[in-house]
Amino acid sequence: MRRNNSKRSQLKIVLTMAKSLFLMGVMECKPSFFYKLIKGYLEVKYLGRKKIQYLEIMSTHACNAECDHCSNTYYDNREKGVLLTKEKIENIICQAGEMNIPLIVFLGGEPMLDPNIYHYVKYTWERGIMPMIGTNGQLLNKENLKRLKDAHIGAIAVTIYSTDPKENESITKVENYLQNALNAVKTGSSLGINMSLKSVVNKKHFESGEINRIVDLASSLGIRLSFNPVVPTGSAHDNYQNDILEKKMQDVLDNLVKENSFLTTHLTSNYFGYGCPAGKAYMGISAYGDVIPCFFMPLSYGNIWEKNLKEIHQRMLKTSLFNEGAKTCVAAYDVEFINKVVAPCFVEEKLKDKLPVSIEKHPSFNKDINSLYI
Numbered sequence: 001m002r003r004n005n006s007k008r009s010q011l012k013i014v015l016t017m018a019k020s021l022f023l024m025g026v027m028e029c030k031p032s033f034f035y036k037l038i039k040g041y042l043e044v045k046y047l048g049r050k051k052i053q054y055l056e057i058m059s060t061h062a063c064n065a066e067c068d069h070c071s072n073t074y075y076d077n078r079e080k081g082v083l084l085t086k087e088k089i090e091n092i093i094c095q096a097g098e099m100n101i102p103l104i105v106f107l108g109g110e111p112m113l114d115p116n117i118y119h120y121v122k123y124t125w126e127r128g129i130m131p132m133i134g135t136n137g138q139l140l141n142k143e144n145l146k147r148l149k150d151a152h153i154g155a156i157a158v159t160i161y162s163t164d165p166k167e168n169e170s171i172t173k174v175e176n177y178l179q180n181a182l183n184a185v186k187t188g189s190s191l192g193i194n195m196s197l198k199s200v201v202n203k204k205h206f207e208s209g210e211i212n213r214i215v216d217l218a219s220s221l222g223i224r225l226s227f228n229p230v231v232p233t234g235s236a237h238d239n240y241q242n243d244i245l246e247k248k249m250q251d252v253l254d255n256l257v258k259e260n261s262f263l264t265t266h267l268t269s270n271y272f273g274y275g276c277p278a279g280k281a282y283m284g285i286s287a288y289g290d291v292i293p294c295f296f297m298p299l300s301y302g303n304i305w306e307k308n309l310k311e312i313h314q315r316m317l318k319t320s321l322f323n324e325g326a327k328t329c330v331a332a333y334d335v336e337f338i339n340k341v342v343a344p345c346f347v348e349e350k351l352k353d354k355l356p357v358s359i360e361k362h363p364s365f366n367k368d369i370n371s372l373y374i
Contacts, residue, residue, distance in 0.1 A: 020173060029262050033130040033154070036102035050317055053277065054103035055096050056134075056284040056295060059089060059120060063109040065136050065172040074346075075356040077110075081288040082305060086099035086116050089122055092285065095309040099128040103154075105132040107295070109287070112139040118151045133240050133372070134198065138174060140184035145191055151191045155194040157226065162205075163213045177249070185221060198222035202243040206252060215260060224262045225251060229332040231296040250333060266329055276329050280324025283313060286319040287334075290356045293322055296331040298345045298356040299372065318371035339373055340364060 043049045045230050046093070056198065061076035084092075096104055111117050111133055124131035133148070137158035158181050161171045168177040188195040197218050206209040211227075218225035229250075230240045244255070257268050267274055279293030290300035291312045302312035317323045321330070328338040344351060344363050351357045359365050359372050366373035 009303050033102050033128070033199040036100055036175060036292055040089040040100065040102065043165070043320070049279060050313075050323070052099060052101050052283055052313060053281040054095075054105060055092075055103045056107050056282070057084075057089065057092060057100050057120075058285065058287045059084065059111055059117065059354070060108060060114040060286045061109040062113045064113065064134075064138055065110070065174050065177070067172050068239045068315070069171070069202075069230050069234070069324050071231060071234040071236065072109075073234040074298070074299075074352060075234075075286050080173045081290075081303070082198070083287055084285075084304075086119070089120055092304060092309065093124050093129065096213070097129060099310055099313075099351065103128060103130045104133060107134045107136055107284075110136055110139070112144070117192070118144075118147050121153050123152040125154075125318060130154040134159070135184075136174075137181040137184035138171070138177065138225070142187050145184070145188050145193060149191055149193055153193060155196065155349060156188055157196045157198045159198040159200070161199060162210055163217050164210075178238060181288075182221075183221065189221075189223065196226065198223075198226045198229050199229065200230050201253075203245065203249065204243075205370070206245075211252070211256070215256060215263060216281065218262060224264070225260075226264045226266075227256075228244070228266050229253070229329065231329075231332045231342075233296045233342055233346070234330065235299060235345070244333065244335065244338070262364075268333070274327070276324065276326040278315045278331075279319065280325045283309075283316070286356060290358075291316075292356050293319075294331060299340065299362065301357045301371075307357055315371060318369050337374065341372070 029337060037160060040051045040053055044050060058072065058075075069347040093359060098158055099101055106117060106120060108114070112135055121133070131153055132135070132155045133153060134157045136357075140156070140158070160178055160181050161168050161179070165176070165178045169175060185197065186193045199214050201211055210253070215225065223282065229245045230243050232244065233243050257265055267276060276299065282294065284292045284295050286303060289304040291302050291304060291309050292299055293301065293316055301316045302313070328334065329355060345355060345357045348350055351361060354361070364372045364374055
């Protein structure tokens with residue numbers, strides 16, 4: 001009887017995953033993408049292996065917006081190192097393929113400012129990896145959306161910050177930001193591209209009810225929506241330090257996900273279960289090649305110009321937090337982690353000018369384990 005219950009439980013998990021992946025658009029692409037995700041789940045769940053399930057590559061730090069919460073504001077230091085070349089990004093994609101990473105998301109800055117973005121999308125797809133883009137949508141017109149579709153883009157996420165046009169302009173310093181973003185979503189959807197919305201929320205969204213208006217907007221458009229809480233890193237460290245979501249707001253966010261199948265958050269989009277995938281199932285790469293455990297953690301575990309991706313991931317797993325996996329978003333919710341790990345990167349002048357910070361230079365670095373003690 002227990003064995004039958006166990007089989008039913010495993011089948012339920014796989015069916016739930018399939019539903020989630022279908023909403024993501026994964027199953028609309030190559031069958032190999034879906035196969036890799038299921039295989040990765042089984043290896044992690046039942047064999048205890050640590051596998052990266054999605055990789056984010058910042059192919060450029062250039063941006064056409066000036067958001068007052070941007071997490072990588074201080075990354076764009078052109079004196080710091082060598083920018084990733086077209087050939088190097090191709091090499092990273094090949095390394096991801098060798099590691100059986102099923103998803104690659106191209107970010108910036110603004111990835112549409114990178115003239116090679118169409119090549120990267122196609123190159124990724126040709127190597128059996130699902131390519132995705134995270135963008136502000138301001139440069140997405142019908143012509144380049146068609147080019148992205150022809151390159152086999154898997155999904156495009158467009159970020160908005162409010163249903164109020166003026167609020168979007170105030171945050172991004174871009175005129176007509178909201179209308180441009182929504183036009184991009186509608187045009188992409190009409191071309192058959194899997195489009196979605198993303199939004200960064202702070203206390204004001206909950207106090208004003210704006211968070212519900214954003215949910216209603218996504219629902220009316222018939223597309224997926226992902227929420228990220230504002231994280232006090234980058235410009236947000238300067239402008240949103242007092243906006244860490246209260247527990248009751250975190251609960252509201254979790255309940256919205258339960259009530260709306262098209263909605264995910266940074267914690268629930270990890271299909272292995274509720275929790276943070278940073279460093280364990282996810283990594284990011286800056287435009288200078290620094291490999292970070294999370295888009296919101298300015299910590300470099302190595303540079304892709306000097307070490308390969310697999311080697312850097314193994315080093316990342318020496319940090320117990322990433323090896324075991326955090327149950328919550330420590331960069332957004334855990335005050336102790338924020339003060340001990342994130343804040344020093346922006347408070348100490350010797351670190352602020354070298355973001356993301358090499359872990360050897362971080363106050364929490366432990367020489368005995370050659371990693372951070374967090």
